[in-house]
Amino acid sequence: MALVDIRNLTRIFDVSKPWLNRVVERREKSYLTAVSDVSFEIAERTVYALVGESGSGKSTIGKMLVGLLGPSSGAVEIRGTDLARETDAAKVDAVRRDIQMIFQDPFASLNPRWRVRDIIVEPVAARGGDTSGMAERLLEQVGLSAKDAGKFPHEFSGGQRQRICIARALASEPKLIVCDEPTSALDVSVQAQVLNLMSDLKDEFGLTYLFISHDLTVVQHMADRIGVLYLGRLVEEAGPDELFDDPKHPYTQMLLAAAPQLDSFGREVPPPTGEIPDPINPPKGCAFHPRCPLAADVCSQTRPEMRDIRGARVACHMAG
Amino acid sequence: MADPVLSIRDLTVEIPTRYGILRPVSGVSYDIAAGEILGVVGESGAGKSMAGNAVIGLLSPPAHIAAGEIHVRGTRVDQLTGDAMRRLRGKEIGMVFQDPLTSLNPLLRIGDQLTETMLAHLDISRAEAERRAVAALEEVGIPGAAERVGSYPHEFSGGMRQRVVIALALCAEPSLIIADEPTTALDVSVQAQIIALLKKLCRERGTAVMLITHDMGVIAEAADRVAVMYAGQLAELGPVRDVLTAPRHPYTHGLMGSTPLASRGKDRLHQIPGAMPRLDALPDGCAFHPRCPRAHDRCRVSPGPRIEDGGGRAACLFPMVEEAVA
Ligand SMILES: Nc1ncnc2c1ncn2[C@@H]1O[C@H](COP(=O)(O)OP(=O)(O)OP(=O)(O)O)[C@@H](O)[C@H]1O
Numbered sequence: 281m282a283l284v285d286i287r288n289l290t291r292i293f294d295v296s297k298p299w300l301n302r303v304v305e306r307r308e309k310s311y312l313t314a315v316s317d318v319s320f321e322i323a324e325r326t327v328y329a330l331v332g333e334s335g336s337g338k339s340t341i342g343k344m345l346v347g348l349l350g351p352s353s354g355a356v357e358i359r360g361t362d363l364a365r366e367t368d369a370a371k372v373d374a375v376r377r378d379i380q381m382i383f384q385d386p387f388a389s390l391n392p393r394w395r396v397r398d399i400i401v402e403p404v405a406a407r408g409g410d411t412s413g414m415a416e417r418l419l420e421q422v423g424l425s426a427k428d429a430g431k432f433p434h435e436f437s438g439g440q441r442q443r444i445c446i447a448r449a450l451a452s453e454p455k456l457i458v459c460d461e462p463t464s465a466l467d468v469s470v471q472a473q474v475l476n477l478m479s480d481l482k483d484e485f486g487l488t489y490l491f492i493s494h495d496l497t498v499v500q501h502m503a504d505r506i507g508v509l510y511l512g513r514l515v516e517e518a519g520p521d522e523l524f525d526d527p528k529h530p531y532t533q534m535l536l537a538a539a540p541q542l543d544s545f546g547r548e549v550p551p552p553t554g555e556i557p558d559p560i561n562p563p564k565g566c567a568f569h570p571r572c573p574l575a576a577d578v579c580s581q582t583r584p585e586m587r588d589i590r591g592a593r594v595a596c597h598m599a600g
Numbered sequence: 601m602a603d604p605v606l607s608i609r610d611l612t613v614e615i616p617t618r619y620g621i622l623r624p625v626s627g628v629s630y631d632i633a634a635g636e637i638l639g640v641v642g643e644s645g646a647g648k649s650m651a652g653n654a655v656i657g658l659l660s661p662p663a664h665i666a667a668g669e670i671h672v673r674g675t676r677v678d679q680l681t682g683d684a685m686r687r688l689r690g691k692e693i694g695m696v697f698q699d700p701l702t703s704l705n706p707l708l709r710i711g712d713q714l715t716e717t718m719l720a721h722l723d724i725s726r727a728e729a730e731r732r733a734v735a736a737l738e739e740v741g742i743p744g745a746a747e748r749v750g751s752y753p754h755e756f757s758g759g760m761r762q763r764v765v766i767a768l769a770l771c772a773e774p775s776l777i778i779a780d781e782p783t784t785a786l787d788v789s790v791q792a793q794i795i796a797l798l799k800k801l802c803r804e805r806g807t808a809v810m811l812i813t814h815d816m817g818v819i820a821e822a823a824d825r826v827a828v829m830y831a832g833q834l835a836e837l838g839p840v841r842d843v844l845t846a847p848r849h850p851y852t853h854g855l856m857g858s859t860p861l862a863s864r865g866k867d868r869l870h871q872i873p874g875a876m877p878r879l880d881a882l883p884d885g886c887a888f889h890p891r892c893p894r895a896h897d898r899c900r901v902s903p904g905p906r907i908e909d910g911g912g913r914a915a916c917l918f919p920m921v922e923e924a925v926a
Pocket residue numbers: 293294295312313314332333334335336337338339340341494559
């Protein structure tokens with residue numbers, strides 16, 4: 281059984297103007313579908329990456345996975361337990377403890393007035409667990425020094441702060457860590473240190489990651505399986521080699537062609553055309569059809585189902 | 601060869617503080633020719649923006665140019681003040697920043713912003729300026745330009761706004777564009793559009809471009825030459841292909857090795873130990889020596905040789921030769 285089973289997950293936000301404005305301006309309520317009918321599984325001890333451009337729904341899925349947001353429909357099951365519907369509080373608690381999250385901005389997610397020791401042990405202390413020597417041990421595990429436990433967050437660089445966030449996430453001995461753009465705020469040389477650390481910890485503790493990123497090269501480096509999102513929809517899922525060598529969805533193809541590469545000296549390729557549509561009024565049928573070079577009549581009528589094509593799952597009428 | 605559009609010589613920027621003088625830019629020299637894109641890369645805090653701001657006279661006090669010279673099309677500009685600098689900025693130098701909203705007035709229609717800028721710097725009639733405003737928006741790929749001149753900045757998406765900023769930077773026909781992280785806030789598909797646009801304008805109009813970014817991929821794709829900065833100094837300067845595929849400075853070498861690359865697969869990434877030093881704690885000798893795998897005793901006391909145009913490519917006492925990136 282997969283560690284995580286996400287089925288037909290949908291999240292809709294009410295983005296209506298206040299009631300009075302709506303009445304005066306005669307507007308309907310408006311809704312934004314941030315995540316639409318997304319299904320995938322994450323096997324234990326693997327890295328599943330979600331990629332996609334800004335607003336494609338990556339963080340919203342991550343938040344539903346850790347329980348920070350509830351789904352509008354569909355389900356997230358962790359080892360068979362549906363966090364949103366399970367009624368046994370003890371069971372929910374046990375599963376919650378198995379999941380931690382790391383965010384993009386390593387400064388905003390650390391309380392500036394707390395010492396590093398208290399930040400790291402907080403999730404465990406809150407449950408009344410034994411925390412003696414824990415912060416010191418974890419700091420050394422993430423490549424900092426035990427002495428750092430007495431310091432405050434502002435005394436650390438961005439990369440060091442992200443190590444502190446990782447130490448805090450490890451404190452509850454989780455099975456699954458949702459990492460939302462963990463290295464996007466870091467310089468490449470520091471990013472390399474943090475990515476290496478995350479790989480080492482994964483092997484050492486048998487962790488599973490949901491790794492959210494917009495950086496294709498980072499995803500290619502880290503992931504065992506990659507899901508590509510467009511406007512809240514999962515359009516393609518494949519292993520890194522299949523995805524990068526043989527992308528099957530026209531959007532994935534566009535994204536890969538647009539990403540600058542280290543060996544693309546003086547490359548002249550026509551850049552992608554058009555823009556990501558307004559998520560409040562997404563195009564009918566396949567959401568990508570206004571920009572798609574392969575679009576046919578059916579594409580503007582019917583939303584494509586996920587199909588298995590040569591080791592990948594692809595939501596496109598024309599892919600084959 | 602024709603004179604360069606921009607020439608920076610031994611530029612040093614200083615910030616006096618209670619604890620002593622900080623040098624965010626120290627002894628930097630480079631040129632940019634007409635029609636050339638010079639990429640400036642380095643980690644955050646390396647001094648890329650400070651060097652760019654020094655050229656356009658936008659250093660915020662107490663930061664100031666303490667030494668060196670800056671020439672734009674043969675005219676010395678580092679001593680210009682107030683009005684003279686403002687005039688030069690609009691006329692000879694266009695600017696594009698990471699956040700397009702810093703360059704746009706939220707209360708003015710974009711057509712008016714373009715028209716006013718042209719009237720201030722070009723000797724043309726209002727009718728001509730209005731005609732050119734539409735043409736400028738068309739050139740940067742704003743659909744329906746003739747109608748969109750009446751729109752306000754907030755009515756555009758992030759990528760569209762950055763196009764408007766580029767149109768604004770170019771409308772007075774400057775000879776130099778300074779683009780400081782112009783695509784950092786944008787998605788890859790929009791980034792590809794903006795980079796293609798900058799390259800096209802540079803090629804067609806012969807504009808010189810200083811492209812500041814921390815993204816090596818963008819540099820590889822867009823730049824002709826690249827300047828690598830570290831701790832306020834120029835570490836390496838040369839043709840982009842040479843510097844990226846066969847770096848001579850150990851820092852550039854480490855930087856390239858730590859960038860994830862398809863061909864490297866899932867192997868561990870190369871790590872440069874430690875972090876870039878803070879400006880108030882610069883080591884003696886070569887600023888990179890505490891992190892450098894090649895450091896010798898001499899590196900701890902003597903800084904690497906400065907890079908002069910036509911001189912060596914790397915500011916290093918023991919540069920690497922013919923060592924491929926791992
Ligand atoms: N609380 C909210 N209320 C209303 N809309 C929201 C809310 N949270 C997210 N959205 C919208 O849902 C969509 C998906 O947002 P999400 O944050 O998941 O994107 P993302 O893929 O993480 O993007 P980024 O790369 O910018 O972080 C966007 O259109 C966003 O504006």
